[in-house]
Amino acid sequence: MGSMEQQPRPRPRPARRTALTVGRVFGVPLHLNTSMVLLAVLITILYAVFARRQLGLPPLAGYVIGLGFVVSLLGSVLLHELGHALTARRYGIGVRGITLELLGGYTEMERDAPTPRADLVISLAGPAVSAVLGAAAVAATLALPDRTLLHQLAFQLAVSNVIVAVFNLLPGLPLDGGRALRAAVWTLTRDRHLATEIAGWVGRLVALGTAVAAILLTLYDVLVPLALPLMLLVAVTLWRGAGQSVRAARMSRRFPLVDLSRLARPLFGVPSGTPLAEAHRRRDAHHPPGAALVVVDAAGRPVALVDPARVAAVPPARRPWLAVDEVARSLAGLPALPVGLDGERVVEAVQTHPGAQYVVTSGEDVVGVLHIADLAQLLEPKRKMNT
Missing domain, CATH: 1.10.287 (Helix Hairpins)
Structure with a gap:
C-alpha cells in the first residue's frame, strides 16, 4: 500500500524510532521500518509453501525463493514511492524521505501540493509506476515457460504490482485514489x-x-x-x-484562529531563589493562575521557566522550602516561536520540535509561553484533552 505524508499536518509524524535509514535513492533518504521483518517472514513462508507445491522444490529452496520474492516486492514498492517523490520534486515540493514498512510504504513530503492538478498528478504517479511494472511482469509471464521458477516469480510480481496499482486507486484517503478524489472535489x-x-x-x-x-x-x-x-x-x-x-x-x-499574541500565556517573573509557594502566591495576587511563572535575573530578564509538571510532583508541604530554580527549565533549551508566526507554521514548528511548552518571542524579547494543550484546545475544541 502506498501513500504520501505531507507537511504541515496536524498530527504526529510517522515514528521513525523503529526505522533504519539504509541510504539515499536519487537523493531521497530511504528508511526501512522494523515491521518489514514481519512482512518478510510472512511472505517468505507463504511463498515457500506455494513454490514447493507448484514446483516440487525442497523446503530450503522454497524459502530462498520466497525471500527473493520479498526483495523483488520491496523493489516494486520502492519504485512506486519514487514515482510520488520524483513527481513531487518536479512541482518544487521537497521530499523528506521514503519509508518501507509492513503494509507497503509512504513518501513524506515537506508541504502540500499547491494546486489540485499537482495533487492529482503526484497522487497518480505511484500507481502508474506499479501499472507499468505489472504490465512488464505480465509480458514476462507470458514469454517464459510455464511451471518454471522464473515463470512463477514473474507471475507473482505481475499479480502483486497489478493489485498494488488497482488497490491504491480506490477513491479514499489515505490511498492514492483518495488523493485523486480530493483533487477532483478541491x-x-x-x-x-x-x-x-x-x-x-x-x-x-x-x-x-x-x-x-x-x-x-x-x-x-x-x-x-x-x-x-x-x-x-x-x-x-x-x-x-x-x-x-x-x-x-x-x-x-482553524489554523487562521492561531494568534500567538493572544494564545501565549503572559509571564510573571520572580527572582532566583524565591520559594515556590511564595512565587505562586505573588503570581496569583497579580495575574490569573494560568500566567507562566519564570525566573528572572538581576536585570529582570527571564532566564528559566517553572515547569508545571515538576511543580505538581512537589508535595505542598515542601513548596515553602523549595526554590523555584529547582523546578525550572532554562529558556535557552525551549523551542522559540516568533509572535507573528501564522497557524500553519506554528503547527509545523510544533511537529518538528515536539514539547509541552514553547517560548514566544518578539525580536530578542520573550513575551509569553505557549502551552501545547492551549493550542490543541483551540484546534480541536470538541476533543477531550488530558489534564
Whole structure:
C-alpha cells in the first residue's frame, strides 16, 4: 500500500524510532521500518509453501525463493514511492524521505501540493509506476515457460504490482485514489479542507469494504486463512488513516484562529531563589493562575521557566522550602516561536520540535509561553484533552 505524508499536518509524524535509514535513492533518504521483518517472514513462508507445491522444490529452496520474492516486492514498492517523490520534486515540493514498512510504504513530503492538478498528478504517479511494472511482469509471464521458477516469480510480481496499482486507486484517503478524489472535489468546491474531509469519509467506507471482502474471500477459500489477519490489518490501517485525514481537515480549517499574541500565556517573573509557594502566591495576587511563572535575573530578564509538571510532583508541604530554580527549565533549551508566526507554521514548528511548552518571542524579547494543550484546545475544541 502506498501513500504520501505531507507537511504541515496536524498530527504526529510517522515514528521513525523503529526505522533504519539504509541510504539515499536519487537523493531521497530511504528508511526501512522494523515491521518489514514481519512482512518478510510472512511472505517468505507463504511463498515457500506455494513454490514447493507448484514446483516440487525442497523446503530450503522454497524459502530462498520466497525471500527473493520479498526483495523483488520491496523493489516494486520502492519504485512506486519514487514515482510520488520524483513527481513531487518536479512541482518544487521537497521530499523528506521514503519509508518501507509492513503494509507497503509512504513518501513524506515537506508541504502540500499547491494546486489540485499537482495533487492529482503526484497522487497518480505511484500507481502508474506499479501499472507499468505489472504490465512488464505480465509480458514476462507470458514469454517464459510455464511451471518454471522464473515463470512463477514473474507471475507473482505481475499479480502483486497489478493489485498494488488497482488497490491504491480506490477513491479514499489515505490511498492514492483518495488523493485523486480530493483533487477532483478541491477543483469543484475550491475548498481543500472540505475535499480532504470528504475523501477521508470515503476512505472509511473503503476500509470497511476491505474488511468485508477479506472475510468473504476467506470463507469462499479464495484467500488463504493465513493472509486474513494481514488483510484485516490493512483495513484497520486504512480506517485510522482516513480518520486522521478527517481530523487534519477540521484542524486545518482553524489554523487562521492561531494568534500567538493572544494564545501565549503572559509571564510573571520572580527572582532566583524565591520559594515556590511564595512565587505562586505573588503570581496569583497579580495575574490569573494560568500566567507562566519564570525566573528572572538581576536585570529582570527571564532566564528559566517553572515547569508545571515538576511543580505538581512537589508535595505542598515542601513548596515553602523549595526554590523555584529547582523546578525550572532554562529558556535557552525551549523551542522559540516568533509572535507573528501564522497557524500553519506554528503547527509545523510544533511537529518538528515536539514539547509541552514553547517560548514566544518578539525580536530578542520573550513575551509569553505557549502551552501545547492551549493550542490543541483551540484546534480541536470538541476533543477531550488530558489534564
